Amino acid sequence: MQNAKNPATSNQENIQPASEDNNSLSELKMTVSPHIKSSLTTKGVMLDVIIALIPTLIAGSWILGPRALLVAFIGVLSSVLAEYLYNRLMKKDITVGDLSAAVTGLLIALNMPVTIPLWMVAFGSAFAIVVVKQLFGGLGRNFANPAITARIVMLLSFPAAMNNFVMPVQWNSKTDIVTTATPLYNLYEAFKSGSPDDYFSTLSDFPSLTSVFLGQMQGAIGEICAVALLIGFIYLIYRGVIRLAIPVSFVGTVFAVMLIAGKGSLNFAAYQVLTGGLLLGAIFMATDYTTSPMSLKGKIIFGIGCGLITCFIRLFGSLHEGVSYAILIMNLFSPLIDRLTRPRPFGESKKGGKQNAKA
Amino acid sequence: MKMAKEFFVKPASRMKGGVLVKDNKATFDLKPQSFKPKKVVIPLLQQCTKEADTTVQVGDHVKKGQLIGDSGKATARIHASVSGTVTDISKRKIAPKQKAVCVTIETDDKNEWLETLAPPSVTNADELIDAAFEAGLAGMGGAGFPTHIKLRSAYAAKAKTLILNSIECEPYITVDYRACVDYADDILRCVEALVTHIGFERVLIAVEDKGPKADEDTLIEKMQNSPIKDIIRLVRLKPKYASGAEKMLIKALLNKSLPDGKLPSDASCMVMNTSTTAAFGYYLLTGRPLINRALTVAGSAIKEPVNIIAPVGTLIGDIIEFVGGFVSKPYKLIMGGPMMGMAVDSTDYPITKTTNGILAFAEKMARVKKQTSCIRCGKCAEVCPMRIVPTDIYKAVTDYGKPDINELHALSAQACILCSCCAYICPSGIPLVEGLEKGKRLVKKGVRKNAECKESCDI
Numbered sequence: 001m002q003n004a005k006n007p008a009t010s011n012q013e014n015i016q017p018a019s020e021d022n023n024s025l026s027e028l029k030m031t032v033s034p035h036i037k038s039s040l041t042t043k044g045v046m047l048d049v050i051i052a053l054i055p056t057l058i059a060g061s062w063i064l065g066p067r068a069l070l071v072a073f074i075g076v077l078s079s080v081l082a083e084y085l086y087n088r089l090m091k092k093d094i095t096v097g098d099l100s101a102a103v104t105g106l107l108i109a110l111n112m113p114v115t116i117p118l119w120m121v122a123f124g125s126a127f128a129i130v131v132v133k134q135l136f137g138g139l140g141r142n143f144a145n146p147a148i149t150a151r152i153v154m155l156l157s158f159p160a161a162m163n164n165f166v167m168p169v170q171w172n173s174k175t176d177i178v179t180t181a182t183p184l185y186n187l188y189e190a191f192k193s194g195s196p197d198d199y200f201s202t203l204s205d206f207p208s209l210t211s212v213f214l215g216q217m218q219g220a221i222g223e224i225c226a227v228a229l230l231i232g233f234i235y236l237i238y239r240g241v242i243r244l245a246i247p248v249s250f251v252g253t254v255f256a257v258m259l260i261a262g263k264g265s266l267n268f269a270a271y272q273v274l275t276g277g278l279l280l281g282a283i284f285m286a287t288d289y290t291t292s293p294m295s296l297k298g299k300i301i302f303g304i305g306c307g308l309i310t311c312f313i314r315l316f317g318s319l320h321e322g323v324s325y326a327i328l329i330m331n332l333f334s335p336l337i338d339r340l341t342r343p344r345p346f347g348e349s350k351k352g353g354k355q356n357a358k359a
Numbered sequence: 360m361k362m363a364k365e366f367f368v369k370p371a372s373r374m375k376g377g378v379l380v381k382d383n384k385a386t387f388d389l390k391p392q393s394f395k396p397k398k399v400v401i402p403l404l405q406q407c408t409k410e411a412d413t414t415v416q417v418g419d420h421v422k423k424g425q426l427i428g429d430s431g432k433a434t435a436r437i438h439a440s441v442s443g444t445v446t447d448i449s450k451r452k453i454a455p456k457q458k459a460v461c462v463t464i465e466t467d468d469k470n471e472w473l474e475t476l477a478p479p480s481v482t483n484a485d486e487l488i489d490a491a492f493e494a495g496l497a498g499m500g501g502a503g504f505p506t507h508i509k510l511r512s513a514y515a516a517k518a519k520t521l522i523l524n525s526i527e528c529e530p531y532i533t534v535d536y537r538a539c540v541d542y543a544d545d546i547l548r549c550v551e552a553l554v555t556h557i558g559f560e561r562v563l564i565a566v567e568d569k570g571p572k573a574d575e576d577t578l579i580e581k582m583q584n585s586p587i588k589d590i591i592r593l594v595r596l597k598p599k600y601a602s603g604a605e606k607m608l609i610k611a612l613l614n615k616s617l618p619d620g621k622l623p624s625d626a627s628c629m630v631m632n633t634s635t636t637a638a639f640g641y642y643l644l645t646g647r648p649l650i651n652r653a654l655t656v657a658g659s660a661i662k663e664p665v666n667i668i669a670p671v672g673t674l675i676g677d678i679i680e681f682v683g684g685f686v687s688k689p690y691k692l693i694m695g696g697p698m699m700g701m702a703v704d705s706t707d708y709p710i711t712k713t714t715n716g717i718l719a720f721a722e723k724m725a726r727v728k729k730q731t732s733c734i735r736c737g738k739c740a741e742v743c744p745m746r747i748v749p750t751d752i753y754k755a756v757t758d759y760g761k762p763d764i765n766e767l768h769a770l771s772a773q774a775c776i777l778c779s780c781c782a783y784i785c786p787s788g789i790p791l792v793e794g795l796e797k798g799k800r801l802v803k804k805g806v807r808k809n810a811e812c813k814e815s816c817d818i
Contacts, residue, residue, distance in 0.1 A: 028692050028704045029727070030455060032793045034779035035697040035720070036530065037728050038378070040786040045736065098731060140732040140787075294737030294748065345771040346606065346745040347618030 042139075046099035048241045052232035053106055053284065059215055059225035063168045064114040068221045071121055072109040078122035079105025082129040092138075100139050104128050107147035107284060110222025111277065111324075112154075115164045124150040144331045145291045148281075148324050155324070165218035182218050183207065183275040184320040187268070191261060191315055196268035209267065212274045223277040233283045242287040245299035246306075250282040253307025261315055278310065281323040291331040298334075298341035305330045363579045368563070368592045371614035374607055376744040377599040378780045380698065383530045383657070387571050391537060391653045391668040394681045397466055399441050399672030400451070400709040403428040404459035411437050413462060419445045422473040424648050427462050435505040435712070436495040440650035440670030441466040453711075454694075455704050464672070476646040484514050487556040494642035495649045495712075500524060500535070500603075500632035501699065503713040506639065509629060514557050516624035521550065521559040522612055525566045525574065525633040526596055526603030529696025531657045532716045537666055538634040538653065539566070539574035543581045545640030546633060552643055554587050557629075561590050563612050564633070565603075568595040600698060601744045601778040605630050619745075619774035634715075652710055656682050660689040660719035669710060675717055676706030690722040698779045728788025739781035739791060745774045749781035753794035762801055772798035 061068035083101040087094045095101075105125045112121060128146035136142040155162050165182060186206060190196040200206055207217050215225030222229075236242045255269050262268030273279070286292060286306055293302050306326045313322025404410040411428035415421060421439040428437030439462075447463035479490040488510045496506035523546070525535045539546065550562055566575055575593055582588045594612055596602050606617050608630060615626040623630050638649045652671050657664035662683040669678060675694070679685065693700040694714050710717070739749040748770060755766040775795045782791040 027688075027690070028702070029690055030702045030704055031691075031727060032782075032790055032796070033697075033699050033701070033777075034783045034792070035691060035693050035700065035702060035718070036380070036783065037788065038784050040738070040784060041728065041788075042731055042734055042786045045734070045786055095731075100734075138732060140734045289734045289736040294735060294740055294750075342748060342770070343740065343746045345618065345747050345774045346610075347616035347621065348771070348774075349618075 042098045042100070045241055046103050048236065048239050049103050049284070050099065050106060052235045052241075053103075053110065053222070055228035055231045056110060056222045056225060056280070057106070059228035060110065060114070060221035063215050063224060064166065064221060068109075068114050071112055071114065071116060071118070071221060072106055074118045074121045075107075075109030075112075075125050076102050076105035078125040079108070079129050082126040083134070086130055086134045090134075095139060098139065101129055104133070104146045104150075107222075108150050110280065111147065111151045111220050113162065113165050113219075114221055115166060116161055120154060120158055120161060124154045127153055140290050142290060143335070144328055145285055145288045148285050148327050148331070151324050152328060165220075167218060168216050168224070182320065183212065183271065184314070187271055187275065188314065188320050190268060194263075196262045196265040200267060209270055209274070212271065217275060219275070220277065220280075223280040226274050226279055229279040229283055233279075236283070236287075242283075243296070243299060245296055246287050246292060246303040247282040249300045249303025250286055250306045250310075251278060253304045254278060254310055257307065257311040261311070272314070276314075276321045277323040281327055282306070285324075286327050286330070291334055293334050293337040293341060295338065295341045295343055298337045301337050301341065302330050302334065305333065363575070366579050366582060366588075366591070366593055368594055370594055370596055370611045372610055374596075374599055374602050374611055374744065376742050376746065376780065377601045377607070378742050378783050379598075380528075380530055380600040380783065382569065382598065384533050384570060385664045386531075386533045386655050386657065386666045387536060387573075389533075389537075389664075389666045390541060391534075391666040394667050394669040394673065394678065395441070395466065395470065396670065396673045396677045396681075398446075398674070398677075399464050399466070399670050400674060401427065401437060401440060401462045401464070401672035402453040402459045402709060402711060403437055403462065404453065404457075410434075410459055413448055413460065415439075415445050415448075415462065417445050417448055420467075421445060421464060422471045423650060424473040424476050432492060432507065433505075435497040435503075435507070436492065436648070437671075438495050438648045438650050439464060440672050442469050442471045443467045453708055454701060461672075461709070472647060476648075478644060478646045479642070481552060481556065481643065484556045484558075487552055488514065490643065491639060493648065494639060496635055496639055496642075497649075497712045498632055499634040499638065499652070499712060499715065501695070501713055501715070503711070506631070506635060509631070510553075510557065512622060512624045513629035516627065517558065518624050518627050518629050519560045520613060520628040521553055521557075521562045522608060522623075522628055522630045523550070523562065523564040523633050523636055524603060524605075524608055524630050525564060526608065527567065527696075527715075528598065528600045528603040529698050529700075529716070531664065531718060532655045532696050533666060534653045534655055534715045535633045536567075536570070536574050538637045539564075540577050542637035542640065543577045545637040545644070546578070547581050547585050547640070548643055549636045549640035550591065551585065551587055552640075554590065559590075559629075562587070562592070564591065564593045565596055565608055565612060566593055567598050569598040600783075601776075601780055604744065604776055604778055606776065607744050619771070649712060652712060652714060654678075654710065654714055655716040656718075657716070658689075658693075658718040659721040659723065660685045660687050662686050671712055672709045674706065675703070675708055675710065678710070678717060679706055679719070685719060687721040689719040691718075691720045693718040693720070698783065699777065728785075730789055731787045733787055733789060736786060738784045738786065742780040742784050744778060744780065745771075745776055747771050747774055749775075749791045749795055750789070752798045753789060753791050756794040756798045756801070762798065764801060764805075767798045767802050770798075773802040775799045 079101045080096050084096050108124050128150035132146040132149045133142045190199040193199040213226045258269040258272040309326035310322040411430040415427045422442040425439045427439050443464045443466040446465050450460050453459050481487045488507050492507035497503040527535045651668050653668045692703050752770050752772045755763045779792050
């Protein structure tokens with residue numbers, strides 16, 4: 001606590017007398033080692049996530065129209081405002097400066113269809129920040145990912161608005177009417193038909209893999225453009241913000257299971273990976289530090305779990321999309337996974353490690 | 360030097376964890392300047408073991424190298440580091456939270472060594488181990504473990520490999536590097552004696568693969584004329600902080616992982632710091648015990664970084680004065696390196712055999728990150744060379760009102776080597792080392808539910 005106050009206040013007062021007497025040592029700072037620190041900060045990490053989401057936001061508003069920017073703006077604004085007001089009301093330190101609320105708001109916006117009424121975005125953001133994050137103790141203490149939980153709450157509260165997807169403007173500019181058949185619905189039908197490749201050939205206006213990869217399909221603002229998501233992914237990996245483990249094991253599991261489910265149809269598996277919220281979820285939501293395991297082994301288990309649940313929901317559930325539920329369910333398992341996958345201390349034999357874990 | 364290649368071997372394994380730290384070493388090329396203070400205050404507690412008994416009285420005249428502190432073979436001997444008169448023997452603060460009996464000596468101008476000092480005659484292992492004891496040697500790399508005890512256990516375990524540690528992964532400090540450049544003769548003399556009498560079959564000198572290579576060149580030059588040149592090899596390690604820690608070094612050189620509680624002799628090796636080795640070699644030649652300490656003085660509040668060599672017991676304040684005083688108001692004063700050194704609140708503390716640096720930082724350099732909540736990013740666990748989970752240990756110490764001892768056991772808190780990698784990397788600026796230190800202590804003590812627990816809640 002003292003640390004927080006001193007550097008900011010005490011040095012300014014002390015600069016003047018310092019020039020007179022450099023040898024007055026009454027103000028020597030006592031802290032435990034280390035006495036130097038890396039430049040890494042929570043704010044920096046959050047800023048990196050925001051930067052990584054910018055290509056996705058640009059792609060979303062390019063494909064679905066500029067209203068996407070407005071949705072994003074409202075998402076961020078209402079999240080930050082909710083956090084600020086909560087902090088003020090509860091007389092806590094104002095934590096909006098760490099940018100985590102802005103990330104949550106942006107992620108919520110990217111999970112919305114572009115047609116979403118703005119008040120719903122504001123509601124979702126406020127719910128995420130106040131109920132999911134702050135009531136559990138704020139940043140680092142929530143057990144469920146705020147953006148994911150908000151998305152699920154909104155899906156249940158406003159199903160019509162949340163599924164009100166428009167055709168991408170450039171994909172088919174003639175039909176600007178709202179349709180209900182999302183690519184995931186077609187995939188579900190393809191699975192039920194028993195032979196996905198044959199089923200695809202019967203569809204007249206089913207988007208090609210390339211156009212799906214580029215984002216020419218229906219979906220939420222942030223989930224349609226795989227290219228943009230991958231750019232963000234590479235940036236986060238390069239900056240060391242996230243590790244490969246969760247996204248690769250999550251997406252890898254979905255691909256593998258879908259390959260089997262589609263009776264070896266590569267097309268089917270590839271569509272499953274590129275459509276819906278899988279990439280957005282695997283790269284940006286499942287990797288949330290607070291709600292995912294810390295160890296490498298734990299991350300892989302978490303990713304595989306997410307992948308399996310996603311597949312079960314997509315193939316056998318009454319919903320066509322399962323990414324959010326999968327992540328939320330695995331969030332609940334994170335503490336358990338963390339406990340079970342604690343790294344073995346340096347030099348400890350396998351036996352010793354197990355004994356330690358039991359003790 | 361092309362022919363030098365044969366003197367190198369590759370590391371046996373790569374280090375997991377650790378952090379890359381800007382090294383700020385500006386004193387590679389500076390031979391330590393000698394500093395003769397007017398007064399020294401020699402603490403009789405210089406090692407992690409126990410306080411020595413004084414063998415002199417106030418008013419005695421002592422000469423350099425004269426025994427002043429001795430408590431049997433459990434500790435290293437302590438010798439007068441200057442010639443002069445003992446003016447005080449009393450308990451005083453030697454560190455912010457530590458008191459010990461200190462012998463204060465006012466120096467005379469004669470600067471004389473004790474006349475009776477003579478090179479030891481060493482013909483077998485016992486005599487060599489006794490020589491280390493007489494020389495007052497203690498590990499100069501940091502822990503200050505008495506060298507004769509280390510040698511004894513290496514001899515008893517018939518250790519095969521001698522590892523010389525010249526890895527100074529702490530930023531700023533270049534003392535061990537200088538020891539290799541300036542005292543290569545002494546180092547080799549010591550190594551030869553150790554090989555002959557203790558029976559080491561192989562000697563590996565670990566050097567950092569960074570900065571100028573004068574240390575390697577000098578060592579190789581001397582090695583070529585050494586009778587044991589066939590068994591000495593240099594190993595270059597990639598610069599990474601904490602690679603110089605004993606366990607990490609043994610892992611890197613021999614690919615053997617020693618868990619907490621195991622000693623180097625369990626891996627059939629012994630690790631000695633190059634400065635200590637040089638001091639031992641000097642004793643074998645001259646009979647003069649360890650009384651001087653080389654150290655790097657640096658930091659943004661110091662005029663310019665220098666290496667100096669000063670008698671043990673010199674007060675920090677005198678050293679600062681010697682190097683030109685503070686150029687700006689010091690915000691933090693550190694004994695040792697910036698990663699593991701200790702912040703001190705006054706310049707009135709003496710240097711010991713283990714003080715390898717004095718750093719004074721102006722405000723900007725030492726600014727403390729604002730502490731915010733843990734976001735569970737897991738970076739601390741990623742960089743931990745001991746593969747434990749610092750944030751969980753910190754929470755187990757601080758979170759539930761009182762430390763959870765069983766949880767600390769399960770988390771292997773005692774394995775922590777206090778290298779500070781975790782707190783260095785932590786984006787939330789959490790003082791993890793504080794919690795780890797406490798956690799480690801609690802586990803080692805096996806404390807359950809007593810007053811100690813209550814006290815440690817005040818973190």
